[in-house]
Amino acid sequence: MKALVYFETLNNEIRDVSLSAIEFAKNFTNEIYGFITNLESAKKYVKKLYVLETENEFPDVIAHEISKVIENEKIEYVLFVSTNKSKEIMSYLTGIINGLMIEDIEAYESNYFIKSIYSNKVYAQFKINYEGIKILGIKPKSFKTPNELEIEGEVIKLKPSKSSSIEIIEIRPKETKEVDLTEADIVVSGGRGLGSAENYHKLLRELIDVLKEKTNLKVALGASQAVVDAGWIDHSHQVGQTGKTVSPLIYFAIGISGAIQHLAGMRTSKYIIAINKDNEAPIFKIADYGLVGDVNTIIPELTQKLKGG
Ligand SMILES: Cc1cc2nc3c(=O)[nH]c(=O)nc-3n(C[C@H](O)[C@H](O)[C@H](O)COP(=O)(O)OP(=O)(O)OC[C@H]3O[C@@H](n4cnc5c(N)ncnc54)[C@H](O)[C@@H]3O)c2cc1C
Incomplete structure (x- = not known):
C-alpha cells in the first residue's frame, strides 16, 4: 500500500504544518511518497518525491498532476493538511479521480478516525469503508512533525501537462511579517x-x-x-x-x-x-x-x- 503526501509551501519553504501529514501517513504504510511544487528539500522525508516545476501554483493544475502520480504509482491514500490552499487542491482532486475526501481529521486511533463536527461541538469517531482512493486532510497541528529520513528520497521532476482554467489578472502581495x-x-x-x-x-x-x-x-x-x-x-x-x-x-x-x-x-x-x-x-x-x-x-x-x- 502506498501513500502520497502533499507538501504545502509558503515563501519558498515547506510549511511546518504540512510535515505532520507524514506522521499521519505512517498509520497506513511505510511506502510514503511526496508531491511538492518547486522545492526538493522535502526529499528528506519520503522515499520518492515528485516536484512539479511551475511558476503559478494553480490548484487545478496541481490536482491534475497529483492524479497522474496516483495512477502511475497506484497510490491508495493521498494526505494533506487541511489549510485553505490544500482544501482547494483536495476538492479538484476528488472531482478528477472520483475519490473519497475527508477534511480536518484530528486523530487516528485503533483504526478509527476522529474529527470535530457540528461547529466543533462534538467529536465523531468513524471508519472508512471505501475501496477507492482516499483523500484525507488533517487539521493543522493535530499530529507531530516527523524526523528526517537518513536516506535521501529519489526526486522526479515534472512540468505541468495542462494549463489552468484560471487566469490571474494581478497579484498584490500583502505587506506582512506576521505569523500565520x-x-x-x-x-x-x-x-x-x-x-x-x-x-x-x-x-x-x-x-x-x-x-x-x-x-x-x-x-x-x-x-x-x-x-x-x-x-x-x-x-x-x-x-x-x-x-x-x-x-x-x-x-x-x-x-x-x-x-x-x-x-x-x-x-x-x-x-x-x-x-x-x-x-x-x-x-x-x-x-x-x-x-x-x-x-x-x-x-x-x-x-x-x-x-x-
Ligand atoms: C453565521 C455566523 C458566523 C459567525 N462566525 C464567527 C466567527 O468565525 N468568529 C467569531 O468570533 N464570531 C463569529 N460570529 C459572531 C459571534 O456570534 C459573536 O457575535 C462574536 O464572536 C462576538 O465577538 P466578541 O466576543 O468579541 O464580542 P462580544 O460578544 O460583544 O463580547 C465582548 C466580551 O468582552 C467583555 N468585556 C467588555 N469590556 C471588557 C473589559 N474592559 N475587560 C474585560 N472584558 C471585557 C464582555 O464581558 C464580553 O464578554 C458568527 C456569527 C454568525 C451568526
Whole structure:
C-alpha cells in the first residue's frame, strides 16, 4: 500500500504544518511518497518525491498532476493538511479521480478516525469503508512533525501537462511579517472587550512581543468577528466558524465572550486562557485558566510580569 503526501509551501519553504501529514501517513504504510511544487528539500522525508516545476501554483493544475502520480504509482491514500490552499487542491482532486475526501481529521486511533463536527461541538469517531482512493486532510497541528529520513528520497521532476482554467489578472502581495494563525504555537486573540482598535493593537501586540521574546515560540494575533466587523483588523486574523480554525498550545481569549461560532475555531487548543470582566461569560466554560477583570488593567500587568518587571 502506498501513500502520497502533499507538501504545502509558503515563501519558498515547506510549511511546518504540512510535515505532520507524514506522521499521519505512517498509520497506513511505510511506502510514503511526496508531491511538492518547486522545492526538493522535502526529499528528506519520503522515499520518492515528485516536484512539479511551475511558476503559478494553480490548484487545478496541481490536482491534475497529483492524479497522474496516483495512477502511475497506484497510490491508495493521498494526505494533506487541511489549510485553505490544500482544501482547494483536495476538492479538484476528488472531482478528477472520483475519490473519497475527508477534511480536518484530528486523530487516528485503533483504526478509527476522529474529527470535530457540528461547529466543533462534538467529536465523531468513524471508519472508512471505501475501496477507492482516499483523500484525507488533517487539521493543522493535530499530529507531530516527523524526523528526517537518513536516506535521501529519489526526486522526479515534472512540468505541468495542462494549463489552468484560471487566469490571474494581478497579484498584490500583502505587506506582512506576521505569523500565520494556523502555524502559531500561541494565539493571542482579542474581542470587542478591548474597546477600540488602538487598544486592541497596543495591548495585544505588546503581549505578543514579550511572549515571542521569552518563549521563542511562534505567536500570532487573532480576533473575534466583532473586531473584524468593526474594521480593527482584517479577516485573515478572524478565528471561528467563518474564520480560521486554530489548535495552538496556548490560546488567549481577551475580551471575547465565547460565542459558539468563535469556539468553533479554537476549542481544540491545548490550554485556553480567558480574560473577561464578566465572570459568567461563556468563554470561561471551556477555559483552562480564567482571569476575571478589566483587560485594561490585566493585560499591561501580565505583559509587565512576563517581562520580569
Ligand atoms: C453565521 C455566523 C458566523 C459567525 N462566525 C464567527 C466567527 O468565525 N468568529 C467569531 O468570533 N464570531 C463569529 N460570529 C459572531 C459571534 O456570534 C459573536 O457575535 C462574536 O464572536 C462576538 O465577538 P466578541 O466576543 O468579541 O464580542 P462580544 O460578544 O460583544 O463580547 C465582548 C466580551 O468582552 C467583555 N468585556 C467588555 N469590556 C471588557 C473589559 N474592559 N475587560 C474585560 N472584558 C471585557 C464582555 O464581558 C464580553 O464578554 C458568527 C456569527 C454568525 C451568526
